[in-house]
Amino acid sequence: MSSDPEDDYIPWIQQFCELFGHDYFVPVAQDFIEDDFNLTGLSSQVPYYREALYTILDYEVETSEDNNNNNTTTIHNASTPNSNNNSNNNSNSNVAATTTATTASGIAKKAGKAELPNKALLAHSADLLYGLIHSRYIISKPGLTAMATKFERNEFGSCPRYYCDGMHLIPVGSTDIPGHETVRLYCPCCNDIYLPSSSRYLNIDGAFFGTTFPGLLVKMFPEIENQCRIRTNKVNSQDFGLKLFGFKINELSASGPRMKWLRLYPQTDLEKEEYETCEFGLPSGDEESNSNSDMEEVADDDEEDDDDKTMASEGN
Known part of the structure; x- marks a missing residue:
């Protein structure tokens, strides 16, 4: 048949x-x-x-x-x-x-x-043209719906960061011009960008997804922001810290948890205002002179008593 x-x-x-x-x-x-x-x-x-x-x-x-x-x-x-004509x-x-x-x-x-x-x-x-058309299609309503279905199925992978609690990733490009960089994966929870876990995706141009798609997808579907908010609140309420025999170490102690500010988020309006003013800010002349004098005083105190020394260094 x-x-x-x-x-x-x-x-x-x-x-x-x-x-x-x-x-x-x-x-x-x-x-x-x-x-x-x-x-x-x-x-x-x-x-x-x-x-x-x-x-x-x-x-x-x-x-x-x-x-x-x-x-x-x-x-x-x-x-x-032609056989019908003469030879000449x-x-x-x-x-x-x-x-x-x-x-x-x-x-x-x-x-x-x-x-x-x-x-x-x-x-x-043809591959290049379809990729550029694809980057425009996924920011339209039908394209966003199709990509949101893939996002829900976790076809793009999960964030490797522990505190993101397996947040689904979104493909993104660092530029809209083809031939500059391959595709990356954006996490809406920690706002960081990662390489795909498999090498099969390392030959895909990032311009085929563009720079607009992740932000538009998050704004188009508020459920994604809600998932990020739940994970962020969970981290702030159940923050990990060093413990001794089940008790947390006091933050004010010399051996307390350090670099904790990396996991802190501004909560109140005052904290947000302070964050915006302090980010990439340069001290003025008076503040710089005061900071220099403070540094000299700290250096003098360190010569007398160095808090960072351990008992192993004192025995030498």
């Missing part, structure tokens, strides 16, 4: 999304690609833009290999003798036909090399 070839045909977009390492991509709707407004400015970024677009839309595209095969067939047909006319006509066909094929080859891409270059241009 013979099957219809059209039933076995797989669209180009489906083949692209099913390739090894393309798990982060979602199929772009054909209506979105056929709208020229959504493709504004891409023709200057993608070589052989029209041929690549036709390839994505499953149209038949002629390549330089196909053009060379057609020229070879034309030369073969023109050089075949045949030889003269064949020579003229062969010369004409050879000249035409040479012109066609030059034109084919200049205008028609080969199959490898056409495949690369």
Whole structure:
């Protein structure tokens, strides 16, 4: 029982999304690609833009290999003798036909090399064009919904940080210009960026997801912010600290927990205002002189009694 070839045909977009390492991509709707407004400015970024677009839309595209095969067939047909004519006319006509066909094929080859891409270059241009279209599609409403489904299924991976409690990651690019950096994963809980856990994703361009998508996804679905808020409050209320025999060490003691400010978040309006004013702030001249005098006093005190010394250093 013979099957219809059209039933076995797989669209180009489906083949692209099913390739090894393309798990982060979602199929772009054909209506979105056929709208020229959504493709504004891409023709200057993608070589052989029209041929690549036709390839994505499953149209038949002629390549330089196909053009060379057609020229070879034309030369073969023109050089075949006609048995109904005499030998002299045949030889003269064949020579003229062969010369004409050879000249035409040479012109066609030059034109084919200049205008028609080969199959490898056409495949690369189609992949680049689809990636740039994908970065625009995922910030539309249907694209955000499709990517949110992948986010819920944890198809992008989880944050490796302990206090993020397995928060789902979001793909992001550091720039919207292709060819600069590969895709990264953004955690909305700790606001940090990580490399994908598998090397299969290290050849995906970050511009195929862009810099706008993570922030728009978080704002589009408030549930993500709620999940981050729950994890943040859990960390502040059950913060880890050093213990001796089950008792926490006093923060004011010399051996108390240090660098705790790395896990603190500003809570009150006064703390937020202090954080905004102190971040990357430079001290004034008076404050700098006072700080220098304070440093000198501290240095004098350290010479007399160094609190950082341990009993092992005092025994030497």
